[in-house]
Amino acid sequence: xxxxxGEKLLFLTDDQLxxxxxxxxxxxxxxxxxxxxxLDKHGYxxxxxxxxxxxxxxxxxxxxxxxxxxxxTKQSLNRVLRTLVEDGLVDSRVGTRDKRExxxxxxxxxxxxxxxxxxxxxxRMRAAFRAAGPEAVxxxxxxxxxxxxxxxxxxxxxxxE
Amino acid sequence: xxxxxGEKLLFLTDDQLxxxxxxxxxxxxxxxxxxxxxLDKHGYxxxxxxxxxxxxxxxxxxxxxxxxxxxxTKQSLNRVLRTLVEDGLVDSRVGTRDKRExxxxxxxxxxxxxxxxxxxxxxRMRAAFRAAGPEAVxxxxxxxxxxxxxxxxxxxxxxxE
DNA sequence: GATTTTACGTCAGCCTTGTTGACTTTCCAA
DNA sequence: TTGGAAAGTCAACAAGGCTGACGTAAAATC
Numbered sequence: 001x002x003x004x005x006g007e008k009l010l011f012l013t014d015d016q017l018x019x020x021x022x023x024x025x026x027x028x029x030x031x032x033x034x035x036x037x038x039l040d041k042h043g044y045x046x047x048x049x050x051x052x053x054x055x056x057x058x059x060x061x062x063x064x065x066x067x068x069x070x071x072x073t074k075q076s077l078n079r080v081l082r083t084l085v086e087d088g089l090v091d092s093r094v095g096t097r098d099k100r101e102x103x104x105x106x107x108x109x110x111x112x113x114x115x116x117x118x119x120x121x122x123x124r125m126r127a128a129f130r131a132a133g134p135e136a137v138x139x140x141x142x143x144x145x146x147x148x149x150x151x152x153x154x155x156x157x158x159x160x161e
Numbered sequence: 162x163x164x165x166x167g168e169k170l171l172f173l174t175d176d177q178l179x180x181x182x183x184x185x186x187x188x189x190x191x192x193x194x195x196x197x198x199x200l201d202k203h204g205y206x207x208x209x210x211x212x213x214x215x216x217x218x219x220x221x222x223x224x225x226x227x228x229x230x231x232x233x234t235k236q237s238l239n240r241v242l243r244t245l246v247e248d249g250l251v252d253s254r255v256g257t258r259d260k261r262e263x264x265x266x267x268x269x270x271x272x273x274x275x276x277x278x279x280x281x282x283x284x285r286m287r288a289a290f291r292a293a294g295p296e297a298v299x300x301x302x303x304x305x306x307x308x309x310x311x312x313x314x315x316x317x318x319x320x321x322e
Numbered sequence: 323g324a325t326t327t328t329a330c331g332t333c334a335g336c337c338t339t340g341t342t343g344a345c346t347t348t349c350c351a352a
Numbered sequence: 353t354t355g356g357a358a359a360g361t362c363a364a365c366a367a368g369g370c371t372g373a374c375g376t377a378a379a380a381t382c
Contacts, residue, residue: 263329
């Protein structure tokens with residue numbers, strides 16, 4: 001397309017890029033498949049998984065916080081959150097300082113499901129990491145970070161702390 | 162969880178795995194964001210993008226072939242394919258050898274949209290690859306392949322040829 | 323030649339999860 | 353103290369998954 005722009009960029013052919021794109025597509029399917037099976041049994045979907053994950057990650061986080069990370073509308077998140085609260089997986093406490101806010105926590109039951117989902121997803125990730133080796137893992141992370149939207153990358157890196 | 166199983170596996174802590182999982186989630190959002198914007202303008206969704214991509218990839222492929230790669234039901238794929246044919250982006254030709262089959266091709270119009278979508282997605286992938294460097298790219302690919310379902314990996318590797 | 327299997331299309335209906343729009347409650351600042 | 357902004361909720365719609373049932377034509381098998 002733009003020819004060879006010199007340097008050691010020979011690996012950036014259309015073909016290499018297309019393979020990268022397809023790899024991303026297929027790998028993501030594998031990535032979600034194990035949790036999906038578990039969620040199915042419980043009558044939940046991926047949206048519930050994401051909520052459980054990030055509430056577990058940052059207990060006491062607010063709905064607004066979660067919205068920024070998940071990148072969906074508050075109405076969409078609210079539906080999911082409502083079922084999780086009704087089913088006793090999530091506890092939603094009115095803020096003490098600001099009563100408009102709701103602080104979210106996992107209940108014991110919620111923690112249990114989150115753990116099951118995380119275990120399944122981590123098992124696949126662990127197997128992939130082991131098979132690929134430490135250097136590949138570092139490269140994997142590097143490319144993924146470079147692919148994120150800048151604002152999201154910021155969230156991602158803050159979550160590291 | 163399982164303690165230290167020796168070797169050079171120190172990098173496989175729960176924390177490292179969780180970061181890998183989150184990186185995958187956030188990066189996939191970036192990965193789809195540019196095509197999504199283009200699709201929106203044309204009134205299409207990701208399902209249409211996937212169909213266009215793989216028909217472009219393997220011109221003349223059959224519906225059944227596509228089903229295996231996309232991993233959806235024929236009813237689901239058919240809905241998408243029908244609109245693409247109606248809108249003149251895809252040409253569906255009855256097989257000559259086996260008249261039960263339909264062979265799928267992009268029209269000039271379909272090729273045009275596919276090109277726009279691919280350009281946008283490749284631009285981000287190219288930028289990420291450049292920023293991360295060749296070794297990181299190799300690692301990225303290695304981990305992604307290790308994360309795919311075996312049967313899908315088979316498809317992926319066949320597509321390489 | 324009759325039967326079964328395969329490839330594809332379609333109708334109907336359901337579910338999840340995204341969207342926008344309209345609405346409360348609460349807080350804060352003019 | 354009042355008016356606007358912010359946090360969250362409710363309602364309704366659309367995209368795109370899914371299952372199940374059915375039809376047709378062509379191919380394969382018996």
